[in-house]
Amino acid sequence: TSGCSGLHIVEVLSGCAIIVRGQPRGGPPPERQINLSNVRAGALARRAAQSQPDVKDTPDEPWAFQAREFLRKKMIGKEVCFTVEVKTLQGREYGMVYLGKVNTSGENIAESLVAEGLAVVRREGIRGTNQAKAAKRGQWSEGGGAHTIRDLKYSIENPRHFVDSLHQKPVNAIIEHVRDGSVVRALLLPDYYLVTVMLSGVKCPTFKREADGSETPEPFAAEAKFFTESRLLQRDVQIILESCPNQIILGTILHPNGNITELLLKEGFARCVDWSMAVYTQGAEKLRAAERSAKERKVRMWKDYVAPTANLDQKDRQFVAKVMQVVNADAIVVKLNSGEYKTIHLSSIRPPRIEGENKDKDKRFRPLYDIPYMFEAREFLRKKLIGKKVNVMVDYIRAATAGAETGPVPAFPERTCATVTIGGINIAEALISKGLATVIRYRQDDDQRSSHYDELLAAEARAIKNGKGLHSKKEVPIHRVADISGETQKAKQFLPFLQRAGRSEAVVEYVFSGSRLKLYMPKETCLITFLLAGIECPRGSRNIPGGIAEPFSEEAMLFTKELVLQREVEVEVESMDKAGNFIGWLHIEGVNLSVALVENSLSKVHFTAERSAYCKTLQSAEETARQRKDKIWANYVEKPPAELAQVSEEKERVANYRAVYVTEITDGLHFYAQDVETGENLENLMETMRAELASHPPVEGAFSAHRGDHCIAKFADGEWYRARVEKVESPAKVHVFYIDYGNREIVSSVRLATLPPSFSTRTLPSQATEYAFAFIQVPQDEDARADAVDCVVRDIQNTQCLLNVEYPGATCPLVTLQFSDSKDDVGLGLVKEGLVMVETRKEKHLQKMVTEYLNGQESAKSARLNIWRYGDFRADDAEEFGYSR
Numbered sequence: 001t002s003g004c005s006g007l008h009i010v011e012v013l014s015g016c017a018i019i020v021r022g023q024p025r026g027g028p029p030p031e032r033q034i035n036l037s038n039v040r041a042g043a044l045a046r047r048a049a050q051s052q053p054d055v056k057d058t059p060d061e062p063w064a065f066q067a068r069e070f071l072r073k074k075m076i077g078k079e080v081c082f083t084v085e086v087k088t089l090q091g092r093e094y095g096m097v098y099l100g101k102v103n104t105s106g107e108n109i110a111e112s113l114v115a116e117g118l119a120v121v122r123r124e125g126i127r128g129t130n131q132a133k134a135a136k137r138g139q140w141s142e143g144g145g146a147h148t149i150r151d152l153k154y155s156i157e158n159p160r161h162f163v164d165s166l167h168q169k170p171v172n173a174i175i176e177h178v179r180d181g182s183v184v185r186a187l188l189l190p191d192y193y194l195v196t197v198m199l200s201g202v203k204c205p206t207f208k209r210e211a212d213g214s215e216t217p218e219p220f221a222a223e224a225k226f227f228t229e230s231r232l233l234q235r236d237v238q239i240i241l242e243s244c245p246n247q248i249i250l251g252t253i254l255h256p257n258g259n260i261t262e263l264l265l266k267e268g269f270a271r272c273v274d275w276s277m278a279v280y281t282q283g284a285e286k287l288r289a290a291e292r293s294a295k296e297r298k299v300r301m302w303k304d305y306v307a308p309t310a311n312l313d314q315k316d317r318q319f320v321a322k323v324m325q326v327v328n329a330d331a332i333v334v335k336l337n338s339g340e341y342k343t344i345h346l347s348s349i350r351p352p353r354i355e356g357e358n359k360d361k362d363k364r365f366r367p368l369y370d371i372p373y374m375f376e377a378r379e380f381l382r383k384k385l386i387g388k389k390v391n392v393m394v395d396y397i398r399a400a401t402a403g404a405e406t407g408p409v410p411a412f413p414e415r416t417c418a419t420v421t422i423g424g425i426n427i428a429e430a431l432i433s434k435g436l437a438t439v440i441r442y443r444q445d446d447d448q449r450s451s452h453y454d455e456l457l458a459a460e461a462r463a464i465k466n467g468k469g470l471h472s473k474k475e476v477p478i479h480r481v482a483d484i485s486g487e488t489q490k491a492k493q494f495l496p497f498l499q500r501a502g503r504s505e506a507v508v509e510y511v512f513s514g515s516r517l518k519l520y521m522p523k524e525t526c527l528i529t530f531l532l533a534g535i536e537c538p539r540g541s542r543n544i545p546g547g548i549a550e551p552f553s554e555e556a557m558l559f560t561k562e563l564v565l566q567r568e569v570e571v572e573v574e575s576m577d578k579a580g581n582f583i584g585w586l587h588i589e590g591v592n593l594s595v596a597l598v599e600n601s602l603s604k605v606h607f608t609a610e611r612s613a614y615c616k617t618l619q620s621a622e623e624t625a626r627q628r629k630d631k632i633w634a635n636y637v638e639k640p641p642a643e644l645a646q647v648s649e650e651k652e653r654v655a656n657y658r659a660v661y662v663t664e665i666t667d668g669l670h671f672y673a674q675d676v677e678t679g680e681n682l683e684n685l686m687e688t689m690r691a692e693l694a695s696h697p698p699v700e701g702a703f704s705a706h707r708g709d710h711c712i713a714k715f716a717d718g719e720w721y722r723a724r725v726e727k728v729e730s731p732a733k734v735h736v737f738y739i740d741y742g743n744r745e746i747v748s749s750v751r752l753a754t755l756p757p758s759f760s761t762r763t764l765p766s767q768a769t770e771y772a773f774a775f776i777q778v779p780q781d782e783d784a785r786a787d788a789v790d791c792v793v794r795d796i797q798n799t800q801c802l803l804n805v806e807y808p809g810a811t812c813p814l815v816t817l818q819f820s821d822s823k824d825d826v827g828l829g830l831v832k833e834g835l836v837m838v839e840t841r842k843e844k845h846l847q848k849m850v851t852e853y854l855n856g857q858e859s860a861k862s863a864r865l866n867i868w869r870y871g872d873f874r875a876d877d878a879e880e881f882g883y884s885r
Contacts, residue, residue, distance in 0.1 A: 007080055171241065572585045673769060
């Protein structure tokens with residue numbers, strides 16, 4: 001006979017068999033089965049093997065379950081000692097078991113069973129039978145034991161319905177078996193359902209079954225199983241059955257000593273699982289916190305763990321920054337306290353996108369307007385964040401990925417992904433809850449995700465349930481936004497509307513430079529390019545031949561970006577240039593951007609500001625900036641007043657007329673002319689080019705037209721001329737501008753060909769230069785303007801004239817033109833005939849000319865010629881007609 005003490009009861013197999021285990025030392029301790037000698041309790045129910053469908057399940061013997069329960073409640077988790085009396089050849093051990101640490105002095109378990117009438121004595125030596133009989137306990141009670149046999153249910157026909165019917169109320173249960181740390185077999189009471197339950201929200205390492213039937217444990221699988229087993233096996237618990245996806249019952253086990261799910265995570269025996277986390281009813285954030293604690297302590301599964309932001313300083317991990325720009329719908333550009341700009345991507349979200357279509361090939365594809373809900377998402381972020389301070393908590397750094405040599409995999413630079421909050425609101429969560437973004441799904445071991453991932457998943461579930469945004473069954477919103485940047489014809493049609501509108505609302509979409517912006521006009525749903533009026537801003541490298549930027553161009557652009565990018569502004573459109581860009585004033589929260597640039601020494605006042613209402617403000621701002629002598633005024637040297645007076649007195653109008661050949665008159669009374677001096681060069685070039693084309697004719701239809709391309713075009717006379725593509729409506733409708741003559745035409749692309757390099761604008765620049773008449777105001781009335789244009793066409797088109805540049809204009813030089821024979825002034829002739837009005841100038845050296853023109857106007861008025869036939873109409877309704885004196 002051998003004795004052993006200090007062992008714990010792990011499991012009661014039946015009324016007469018138990019499993020004991022010693023203290024763990026460096027891992028789960030070995031188990032030992034002890035059978036009670038000299039007594040017999042009833043056998044518990046057994047399920048028939050699945051491989052033998054003909055064999056029926058074996059039910060409980062009477063009082064068998066009660067015997068098991070008597071021992072379980074008395075002994076589980078308690079220390080016992082035992083003596084082994086018999087060991088069979090097969091290794092089965094029979095002996096006496098006593099409660100307590102000291103041999104044989106504790107309660108004899110076999111005798112207690114017998115005394116309760118739950119076991120029968122096989123031979124003498126065990127007391128208690130007479131006592132049980134006398135008290136009619138257990139097997140000795142009247143009426144037999146049929147009522148003690150359980151109606152065990154090994155499977156449930158409709159597990160999902162069964163789980164739903166419990167409405168997540170705790171159910172009493174006994175844990176009968178632990179398969180691994182996070183999967184148990186439980187007996188639900190009082191109806192005796194035997195169910196397999198997987199813990200919601202977590203997964204422990206498992207035992208992988210090999211082909212030969214053996215099991216290979218994953219790292220820490222045995223330890224995790226022992227952890228759960230030592231705390232829950234055959235314990236009375238309550239289970240909340242939370243969900244049943246794919247016939248798997250998910251639940252949470254509640255025990256007076258704590259929540260096993262959280263404990264497993266905290267001790268590094270389990271990891272969080274996204275797909276089942278959503279159904280966990282006890283607070284998913286507790287599970288994430290427990291897992292985070294294990295990761296930080298690097299325990300067990302996490303012994304080699306490196307945090308995604310481990311190599312970041314605390315100041316780089318969490319900081320406050322100002323939002324300067326929203327990029328599409330999942331990233332923002334912020335300005336740090338250091339003044340540095342940084343792009344931050346919102347963690348774990350995917351912006352709206354079009355699946356399966358390679359839109360990159362379509363040049364007209366604009367993601368912001370053409371991807372459903374992209375515009376709404378961007379606008380949501382823009383309105384919430386632009387110019388505001390936000391809290392940024394970096395979650396992970398997504399490493400740069402190289403683009404595949406083949407295939408559609410794009411190359412991404414390194415991305416800083418973070419949770420961004422404003423006023424306690426997680427912006428990514430707000431975006432997802434409105435259905436304007438979705439949550440990225442990760443591999444289970446991918447730790448690069450939002451620190452609030454579960455809230456994002458919950459927000460997405462709500463958005464799907466409520467049919468918000470991307471999850472809506474309604475038709476997707478369509479944004480038909482016309483881009484009229486550089487579209488001269490469209491811009492011309494649109495100009496009067498904007499001029500009449502006064503101040504119009506706009507959103508600054510892009511800043512090209514300090515004074516050049518792209519605006520979105522919400523009422524008109526169009527995009528325009530907008531140039532600030534009244535100032536001369538330093539130009540960037542892209543706007544200067546040779547590509548060297550003017551000093552402070554970068555600073556001016558940054559100033560404008562910080563002040564207005566993606567902000568709501570008001571604009572006053574005054575005019576447009578020849579490229580279809582609108583010119584005017586931009587106001588943001590009461591600040592005139594032109595004035596702000598001048599005040600900050602980043603722009604000078606342009607002479608065109610003299611005619612505006614903001615002239616005095618601009619000049620005063622410039623004077624103050626000039627006195628400070630910083631930035632563009634740093635090297636400014638003020639001239640003495642005497643010298644200034646002398647210069648202004650000396651400056652007189654320069655009459656330097658040169659011979660030109662007028663080739664084209666536009667509808668707006670501008671005209672194109674060639675210099676007679678270089679005319680011979682053009683003739684030689686055309687002659688050589690046509691000879692070369694005759695010997696090597698271009699292949700018809702081989703030229704693919706793109707806006708801005710130089711090419712050759714076949715005119716109506718059958719000859720080839722140099723041209724520039726201004727717009728491509730379709731292959732059959734290409735808008736071209738003949739660069740040596742100034743006329744425009746819509747042609748089919750078959751009438752276009754590549755311009756041979758030897759005849760490019762490098763060999764000979766464009767010969768047609770655009771001019772406008774000085775000192776005159778073109779009538780806004782279409783009929784009156786047409787009369788003036790007809791007169792000019794009749795008098796000077798395709799004739800040689802003499803031209804003198806009088807002063808610069810917004811789009812082209814303003815000139816006076818003389819007939820080459822009579823030397824009469826063409827513009828003055830139009831004034832005298834009452835076809836146009838005079839535009840007065842304030843420059844002293846031009847006053848003689850202005851007076852001559854005004855006298856001509858007075859004589860036309862007196863004679864009531866053309867526009868003056870009803871008298872001087874300007875006094876009453878000048879503003880209405882857009883005229884001003």
